[in-house]
Amino acid sequence: MVTLQPPEVDEIELTLLGPGRGECCVLHVGRGEWLIVDSCVTQAGHPAALAYLASLGVPSSAVRWVIATHWHDDHIRGFAELVGECSEARVLHSAALENDEFMMLAASDPDSLTEQSSGVREMWKTWTLLDNSGRDAPELVSADSRIHQRQESQTPNCEIWVLSPSSASVAEALSGFSALIAETGQPKRTIPRPKRNPSSVVVWVQVGDVIALLGADLERSSDELRGWQAIARSSGRPTKKAHLVKIPHHGSEDAHDQVMWDDLLVPFPLAGITPFKQGSANLPRDTDRARIVALTSQAWLTRDKAFARPRRRPRAVSKTIEEATRRFERLSVEPGRVTFRCNATQPEDWTVDAPSPAIRL
Numbered sequence: 001m002v003t004l005q006p007p008e009v010d011e012i013e014l015t016l017l018g019p020g021r022g023e024c025c026v027l028h029v030g031r032g033e034w035l036i037v038d039s040c041v042t043q044a045g046h047p048a049a050l051a052y053l054a055s056l057g058v059p060s061s062a063v064r065w066v067i068a069t070h071w072h073d074d075h076i077r078g079f080a081e082l083v084g085e086c087s088e089a090r091v092l093h094s095a096a097l098e099n100d101e102f103m104m105l106a107a108s109d110p111d112s113l114t115e116q117s118s119g120v121r122e123m124w125k126t127w128t129l130l131d132n133s134g135r136d137a138p139e140l141v142s143a144d145s146r147i148h149q150r151q152e153s154q155t156p157n158c159e160i161w162v163l164s165p166s167s168a169s170v171a172e173a174l175s176g177f178s179a180l181i182a183e184t185g186q187p188k189r190t191i192p193r194p195k196r197n198p199s200s201v202v203v204w205v206q207v208g209d210v211i212a213l214l215g216a217d218l219e220r221s222s223d224e225l226r227g228w229q230a231i232a233r234s235s236g237r238p239t240k241k242a243h244l245v246k247i248p249h250h251g252s253e254d255a256h257d258q259v260m261w262d263d264l265l266v267p268f269p270l271a272g273i274t275p276f277k278q279g280s281a282n283l284p285r286d287t288d289r290a291r292i293v294a295l296t297s298q299a300w301l302t303r304d305k306a307f308a309r310p311r312r313r314p315r316a317v318s319k320t321i322e323e324a325t326r327r328f329e330r331l332s333v334e335p336g337r338v339t340f341r342c343n344a345t346q347p348e349d350w351t352v353d354a355p356s357p358a359i360r361l
Helices: 048-055 079-085 100-107 120-132 167-178 227-233 258-264 286-295 315-324
Strands: 011-018 024-028 034-037 063-068 090-094 139-141 145-149 158-162 203-207 210-214 242-246 265-273 276-278 281-283 299-301 336-343 351-353
Touching: 011 048, 011 210, 011 242, 011 265, 024 048, 024 210, 034 203, 048 079, 063 079, 063 145, 079 120, 090 120, 139 145, 167 227, 227 258, 242 258, 258 265, 265 286, 265 336, 299 336
Parallel strands: 034 063, 063 090, 090 139, 210 242, 242 265, 265 299
Antiparallel strands: 011 024, 011 336, 024 034, 145 158, 158 203, 203 210, 276 281, 336 351
């Protein structure tokens, strides 16, 4: 149950929701304007971001921007519904998704895709919705792009930047999409997740004197033209350091790059993380938690476990499920929530609301 009041016009707020089905960031950038990055759905299957805003009495018309950082289903579940409800918002996604290869993948007989098609179906639904409603097509974003700057006469000031993907990362994504294009006549199947995610969108937001860095799922790379190395070395990005970070890729080791902490963040920043579980992957691991705590004592996890304990069933029912499926896991009842808020002129004075099942690391 949300107990918060809506933020004041001169306050910045970041609410992190997850896992549910996906994760999302809901950001108040002052003056009653909101940005939503990615999508997470509730147990009932509807966008958790909209439920959160409704609980504050904030209408969907207050959402000015909706961004899909990448196409994995653990980040864009319910994205099409979110876009449909936020009818006045600009819709943006990675430049890597607007190319012949991905369009062919998304358009290759959508009826042949299963519901677990790693976000391909969700992106197709989003594009179709925008086209049918006469709205503008999604805007393509890539590294070092400023997508908004508030007029000087309006306070608090606000700038929103996209820091990735780099051009090299977009090229890498194209190659990956080509390998996934279905051949005509193939049976119904799941489009697999790529092992790497080179084209995730990182968002940098400044409101007044306060800066937030939303890391999405961007991974570490030894190549200075990709990943966090490319961002740190770019001469086209804003250089001020963030006070608050959404830690990338559920805190996993493959997304940890010390350059992010050293070059893009103030020492000991506030941090938010969502968990993730699929098969043997259960993030963040104990080693991930220890690493994060060593970097900041102000880190919160939206939910201690990505899944609730499975309920007990009669043996005959459990046996039937085991015979019909390779693995059975129960989704968490509802996404957890962590809300960070402060006055736009006071980056050293935050309040954090993290009701159970959220925890502080």
